[in-house]
Amino acid sequence: MPASGSPPFNHLAGVARGDAGAMDACIDAHGGLVWSIVLKRVRDRTAAEDLTQEIFTEIWKTSGRYDPAIASESGFIAMIARRRAIDWTRKQQRLPEMESLTEKADFPAPGEDPGSAMDRDSLWKALETLPDETRSLFTLHFEQGLTHSEIAESTGLPLGSVKTRLRRGLLEARALLGRLGGRLNPNLEARS
């Protein structure tokens, strides 16, 4: 587990205020994260470039909704990036468009949601506490960006089992985080 302790980033507050250079700083700080998330899921460089541009436009538009008491800045940005990348992938697979809750304004108030109010150490603890198989599925989904079909092929698990175990794993992680009771921010940013 990487060390923590550096002060958290707060580029989005500057972007929301319209501070000069805030968006540049945000791109410098989070460009690699967005690009990594998009490229591993989209796997088409031209489409990935277009999508990255759309994602930063959405980040610019929604920066005023970011609340550091609820999410880390990188988590907020990753949430937008993965949602856009997943939507793009679903469109290629001709799956119906899903409602985007992340574009809604009704974000939960701090402390209302036990799944989000966690710090990075708690996230690592929760990950380490999950069963080996769930942790392995999380790595394939979140870190490598594999589709469920690719995960099924890679692990030899039936596709339905991959789907069910990932869903239950996410719910289990939320429950674990609720029990660990940490707060989301401030150390989450320190590792990049």
Next chain:
Amino acid sequence: MNFEERWSRFEELDAGRALGDLDAAELAEWQELSRDFGSDVGLDHLAGEMEALLTMEKPQALPPELAAGLKQQFSPTPVVEEKRGKVMLGPWLGWAVAACLLGLLMVNNLLPDKAPPAEQLLSALLAAAPDAKRLSFSPAGDAYAATTGEVVWSDSRQEGYMTLSKIPANDPTKRQYQLWIVDPARDEIPVDGGVFNIPAGPGPVVVPIDAKLAVHNPAAFVITLEQPGGVVKSKQEVVVALAKF
């Protein structure tokens, strides 16, 4: 199903929604259950945190040319081009007008998450993009004979808007309108320009174009009626209107 079973099913589907793996039947089931149990972004936040945590183990660097393009896109500084000792006033005035409009938009909206109305964005585009093309829509069939409208598109900004009148309102749960941009220089397959709805009521509606790929030399814009959520490739069974050079 009793209440607990319904809640448990909703939880599982909500996790599937956050993971992006719902199929059409599950999505319909989630939508029905969410009417009773509500919806929030808690699991989306958690998935985002997990993705950030695990992705930042081995992040890839943003390509420098893409980073530079993004910074230019969000830069408020106008570019003044000097040629043969003369300041090019045209581009400068365009930027100045755009800056003024942007200032007004910021004052009106206070925060950037409150997106300005499409009408204002269209005005700003027309003021700031000298390359913006304007084309009139023509109805494509008797059912849409009264349809009128115009499309404005800027290649340089990859931004555009449609102003549409007298298109029948659609029920988004049954059918949705979808724009297609024909750009033969890019591909013979039209580029998806986004899915949109037309509300009931009189008056023109301004619809932002949401081109999913870069378009550099559009030859035509075509509106079709499709299944909810749109399609990847239209069979053009119901063509509503088209605008072409």
